[in-house]
Amino acid sequence: MALHFLRTRQRKYIEPLVVCDYNPIWAANFKLEQQNIHKAIGSLVVSIGHIGSTSIPGMAAKPIIDIEILVNDFSQLNQCIQGMDHINYVHKGQCGIEGREYFRKLGYHAHMVQVGSDEHLRKKMFLDYLRNNEDARNEYVELKRSLAKKWFERINGQYHYNLEKTGLILDILGRAGWDLDNLPPYLIKHRNEMKLKSKE
Numbered sequence: 107m108a109l110h111f112l113r114t115r116q117r118k119y120i121e122p123l124v125v126c127d128y129n130p131i132w133a134a135n136f137k138l139e140q141q142n143i144h145k146a147i148g149s150l151v152v153s154i155g156h157i158g159s160t161s162i163p164g165m166a167a168k169p170i171i172d173i174e175i176l177v178n179d180f181s182q183l184n185q186c187i188q189g190m191d192h193i194n195y196v197h198k199g200q201c202g203i204e205g206r207e208y209f210r211k212l213g214y215h216a217h218m219v220q221v222g223s224d225e226h227l228r229k230k231m232f233l234d235y236l237r238n239n240e241d242a243r244n245e246y247v248e249l250k251r252s253l254a255k256k257w258f259e260r261i262n263g264q265y266h267y268n269l270e271k272t273g274l275i276l277d278i279l280g281r282a283g284w285d286l287d288n289l290p291p292y293l294i295k296h297r298n299e300m301k302l303k304s305k306e
Contacts (some may be wrong), residue, residue: 124258128166143216173214174216174218179206186207194271235281
């Protein structure tokens with residue numbers, strides 16, 4: 107009963123909307139979690155990588171480790187869900203992003219996508235550009251800090267934080283060489299919402 111109670115409590119956490127200075131422990135935490143995930147579902151996936159701002163040395167970020175789990179296809183998704191559940195991840199479905207299966211637990215977000223998919227390649231292009239362009243990194247961090255301060259502890263703050271990053275994310279993707287006519291529905295939706303907000 108105690109174990110079930112702790113897991114239930116863990117699955118109802120709310121993450122604070124804060125952006126912290128870079129912490130080297132993020133890389134170490136990823137390595138440990140990578141091992142946990144590999145033990146749970148390693149035989150079912152292609153690779154397990156560190157993504158998101160915490161994966162870029164020196165970059166400020168929300169203290170949440172984003173993990174990309176690459177698969178050839180989703181034919182073994184049910185087995186993956188069971189394996190991830192054993193290490194306390196909650197499967198959240200696509201959660202608004204077509205072609206991604208989303209898992210989360212306290213301090214970690216795992217994104218399962220297909221090798222070579224647009225979701226995989228677009229995120230890689232974005233992060234590679236940030237790693238190699240200090241001005242873009244600084245611009246992105248400045249915006250994130252500003253939005254985190256603006257939306258801290260406000261209703262739907264996380265949604266608006268993500269929404270208001272859209273313009274700069276698309277700008278950076280364009281600089282990196284991504285075709286901005288080839289965007290997923292969720293980014294198109296966010297772009298359109300920001301256009302409406304700018305007219306208010």
